[in-house]
Amino acid sequence: MLDKGLGFDEKKIRCHQRFANDILDGMIDWVRVIDKTGTIIYVNKPMREAIGRQLIGTKCYSVLGKGSPCKRCISKTTILTGEIVEKEEKVGEKIFSVKSSPVKDENGEIYAAVEVFRDVTRERKLEKELIRKNEILNEDLRIARSLQSKIFPRKGNYDNINVDYIYKPSEMLSGDMFDVFHIDEEHIGIYISDVVGHGVSASMMTMFVRQTMRAVKDEYKAPAKALSELHKRFLSLDLEDDKYLTIFYGVLNKKDKTLVFANGGHNSLPILIGKDGVQILEAKGYPITYLFNKVDYKERKVKLKSGDKILFYTDGVIEAKDKSGEEFGLKRLINIIKNENENLLPAIENNIDNYNFGKQEDDFALLMVEVL
Structure with missing residues (x-):
């Protein structure tokens, strides 16, 4: 009132x-x-x-x-x-x-x-807990990165071939994987693979690729058969439909110096570098994906000579972009190969770093195999 x-x-x-x-x-x-x-x-x-x-x-x-x-x-x-x-x-x-x-x-x-x-007591406690968990996660990622880097093949001689590479993830962990391994006394397996995405899930998939390729190498010596088996085992993982990978796999016969290869959707085709110039190792095939229940791959063969080199790479190389959004492209890569006789891998890396505008957006890997 x-x-x-x-x-x-x-x-x-x-x-x-x-x-x-x-x-x-x-x-x-x-x-x-x-x-x-x-x-x-x-x-x-x-x-x-x-x-x-x-x-x-x-x-x-x-x-x-x-x-x-x-x-x-x-x-x-x-x-x-x-x-x-x-x-x-x-x-x-x-x-x-x-x-x-x-x-x-x-x-x-x-x-x-x-x-x-x-x-804001609750919020600050949550922030503190989040920081603590992030520190644990970062430490786990650091260990995972260290482990991932340790599973790559050693550099140097594998009987009558020499192996060198550069591996550069865009994040802590990478979806790029490559490997070189003995199949038997006459054959060496070589592949490069690119898993969609980055980070933990992509890095875990690279472990699956490595384990599977080493597991099937004795039973399926032919690259086409090995990739079909990889696809079959991939389906058994029962992952989401948006998960897939690409892979280019070759088997080198050390005695007659021939490379038989098959392509599982890898759009970054390897480049053969010889005395007569450069040659793209053309091969078509579907990625390792849930879109197909069964995939058959075709093989091709190329004769190698002493001194020949094969450059394997992932799409982070040719898809690097400048400030205008233009991609580095295959043509620029081939020009570097033609103009750089020594230290080819560091030359490619330097060119990519200089071409990239801002932060590196994608993983990239370069694998060089030289026939001795």
């Missing part, structure tokens, strides 16, 4: 004041008003009840458990500048985000600051 002795305007003012107080007291957040001397002149009900003692007339910093003013007093800054200022404060066991705003009189002069305390 309004007081009958008050005029209409006074009644409205009292009503509005009570209305404002009801709103402030009904808030979850703590609210207090601090004057120019740092003295508390108003506290809402949630803050009064939480602190449990008289606050009006006390210094603002005493509520925070401090014996002297804060080094960064946001209410003082607000009163001096009129700016809205924020910081975090710990009160007891809780953490609050505190926002200070100016309070003006009827003349527009700032005479106090209102501070709103929002409890």
Whole structure:
């Protein structure tokens, strides 16, 4: 009920004041008003009840458990500048985000600051836990990267061929994989593979490719048969439809120096580098994917000579983009091959790094096999 002795305007003012107080007291957040001397002149009900003692007339910093003013007093800054200022404060066991705003009189002069305390304890605990889990995850990824790098073939001589490579993931883990291994006394298996995507799932898939190719090499010496078996085992993983990989697999006969190869959808076709020039090892075939229940691959054969080199690579090489979005392309790669006799792999890497605009977006791998 309004007081009958008050005029209409006074009644409205009292009503509005009570209305404002009801709103402030009904808030979850703590609210207090601090004057120019740092003295508390108003506290809402949630803050009064939480602190449990008289606050009006006390210094603002005493509520925070401090014996002297804060080094960064946001209410003082607000009163001096009129700016809205924020910081975090710990009160007891809780953490609050505190926002200070100016309070003006009827003349527009700032005479106090209102501070709103929002409890962010739960959020900060979650952030701390997230940081801790990220640190554990990063350490796991570091170990996984170290393990992944250790499964690549050793560099150097494999009987009458020499192997060299550069492996450069765009993230901590890569979806690119290549391998060189003995099949028997006469044959050496060589493949390069590119799993869709990056990161943990792609790197796990590379482990599957490596394990499978080494498991089937004795039973399926022909590249086409080996890729069909890889596809069959891939289907048994029962992954999502958007998971797939490409692979180019060749078997080198060390005695007659022939390379029989098949292509499982790998669009970065290897390049044969010989005394007579360069030759693309053309071969078509479907990727290892869930789109097909059964896939048969075709084989091709090429005769090699001593001194010949074969460059295997993934699409991160030819699909590197400059600032205009133009891809590096096969033509530029072939030009480097024609103009660089020594240190070919580092030359390609340097050209890709210089061509790339911004962050490297895709993994890339370069594998060089030379017939001795």
